[in-house]
Amino acid sequence: MLNEIVEPLLMWFRANARVLPWREDKAAYRIWVSEIMLQQTRVEAVKPFFERFTKALPDVHALAVCEEDKLLKLWEGLGYYNRVRNMQIAAKTIVEEFDGQLPADYEALLSLKGIGNYTAGAVASIAYNIPVPAVDGNVLRVISRVLASEEDIMKQSVRKKMEEDIKAIMPKDCPGDFNQALMELGATVCVPNGMAKCDICPLASICKAKALDIVMELPKKTKQKPRRIEEKTVLVIKDGDKAAIRKRPKKGLLAGLYELPNLEGHLTADEVLEYIKERQLAPIRIRQLRESKHIFSHVEWRMTGYVIQVEELENAKDTGMLFVEPWKTQEEYPIPAAFGAYADYLQIKLGQEKYEV
DNA sequence: AAGTCGGGGGC
DNA sequence: GCCCCAGACTT
Numbered sequence: 001m002l003n004e005i006v007e008p009l010l011m012w013f014r015a016n017a018r019v020l021p022w023r024e025d026k027a028a029y030r031i032w033v034s035e036i037m038l039q040q041t042r043v044e045a046v047k048p049f050f051e052r053f054t055k056a057l058p059d060v061h062a063l064a065v066c067e068e069d070k071l072l073k074l075w076e077g078l079g080y081y082n083r084v085r086n087m088q089i090a091a092k093t094i095v096e097e098f099d100g101q102l103p104a105d106y107e108a109l110l111s112l113k114g115i116g117n118y119t120a121g122a123v124a125s126i127a128y129n130i131p132v133p134a135v136d137g138n139v140l141r142v143i144s145r146v147l148a149s150e151e152d153i154m155k156q157s158v159r160k161k162m163e164e165d166i167k168a169i170m171p172k173d174c175p176g177d178f179n180q181a182l183m184e185l186g187a188t189v190c191v192p193n194g195m196a197k198c199d200i201c202p203l204a205s206i207c208k209a210k211a212l213d214i215v216m217e218l219p220k221k222t223k224q225k226p227r228r229i230e231e232k233t234v235l236v237i238k239d240g241d242k243a244a245i246r247k248r249p250k251k252g253l254l255a256g257l258y259e260l261p262n263l264e265g266h267l268t269a270d271e272v273l274e275y276i277k278e279r280q281l282a283p284i285r286i287r288q289l290r291e292s293k294h295i296f297s298h299v300e301w302r303m304t305g306y307v308i309q310v311e312e313l314e315n316a317k318d319t320g321m322l323f324v325e326p327w328k329t330q331e332e333y334p335i336p337a338a339f340g341a342y343a344d345y346l347q348i349k350l351g352q353e354k355y356e357v
Numbered sequence: 358a359a360g361t362c363g364g365g366g367g368c
Numbered sequence: 369g370c371c372c373c374a375g376a377c378t379t
Contacts, residue, residue: 034374036375037374038374038375039373039374039375039376040363040373040374040375040376041364041374042365042366042372042373042374043373044365045364045373046374079364080363081362082361086376114376115376116375118374119374119376122374134374136373136375137372137374139374156358179374187374192371192372193372223370223371224371225359253362294363295363296361296364298360299362337364
């Protein structure tokens with residue numbers, strides 16, 4: 001039965017646990033921050049962000065009162081930016097309703113913005129030793145294989161049953177270690193891509209998938225739909241030492257971050273100049289930049305770009321554009337990685353000789 | 358239940 | 369190119 005995994009798993013974890021920044025000091029706040037960052041994000045990617053974030057915002061109160069641009073800047077490049085927005089909303093709730101302390105209660109944690117089933121279980125078990133499961137993608141894979149379950153792990157019903165099965169075998173004295181052990185095994189041995197390392201797995205003798213030689217067929221999962229493709233033209237508009245950026249809408253993709261001005265479709269230089277002139281920004285030079293691509297979860301941007309030198313006139317139309325010094329875009333304004341190929345040009349001077357308008 | 362929301366690394 | 373990642377929220 002499934003309870004056979006408990007002892008070998010804990011033994012293995014105690015000998016093989018990775019040294020991670022959020023394992024040094026188990027303050028609930030730090031566990032919470034790490035778990036939010038780790039949503040759909042690998043350990044190696046999170047490490048540097050975690051160090052920087054917790055240094056800048058060391059406690060719940062600091063997070064609750066942080067200015068939005070600074071907050072997003074700390075998250076810049078990590079993705080899924082609603083995570084940090086929701087975390088700040090939760091921080092304000094914690095200050096107001098829980099006296100600044102994360103509640104040591106699964107249901108109370110679950111009620112906080114951005115904390116779902118998994119994260120509530122992780123914080124409760126790791127920070128407060130509450131015996132509740134924390135079922136993430138690793139756990140779904142490990143348990144599916146141990147049981148040789150061919151159920152589709154994308155189905156809510158399957159995940160719910162998985163939580164119940166695990167709750168039934170949770171060791172009451174060390175629920176945090178047990179949950180982490182399952183995830184750690186999934187991340188380092190029963191891996192998500194590539195061959196499972198069954199030769200070093202502490203559960204190899206128990207694993208039904210291994211016995212049936214179907215380890216690599218599991219878990220079963222419905223595949224995601226193909227992403228849609230969007231074409232864009234990205235503009236690096238320069239006025240002297242400054243360059244144009246603008247703030248994105250409060251909702252939707254990359255909400256609230258800053259971007260380079262951009263247009264729908266792949267435009268010619270003439271079409272771009274028309275756009276510039278309509279906004280009373282007198283163009284002096286223009287040069288086309290290379291194409292680039294950025295892949296999000298559900299959409300793919302195929303971009304081309306232009307760098308345009310302009311003279312910003314007094315009567316320039318309100319374009320929502322903000323002309324700022326390039327170093328400020330690096331230090332203060334959060335700009336998503338999608339614009340990376342063109343953001344480089346913010347600080348490069350245009351050649352004088354060619355591309356006169 | 359399906360769609361939205363980032364970015365990166367493995368193969 | 370495809371898959372997945374210590375998922376949660378909205379519709």
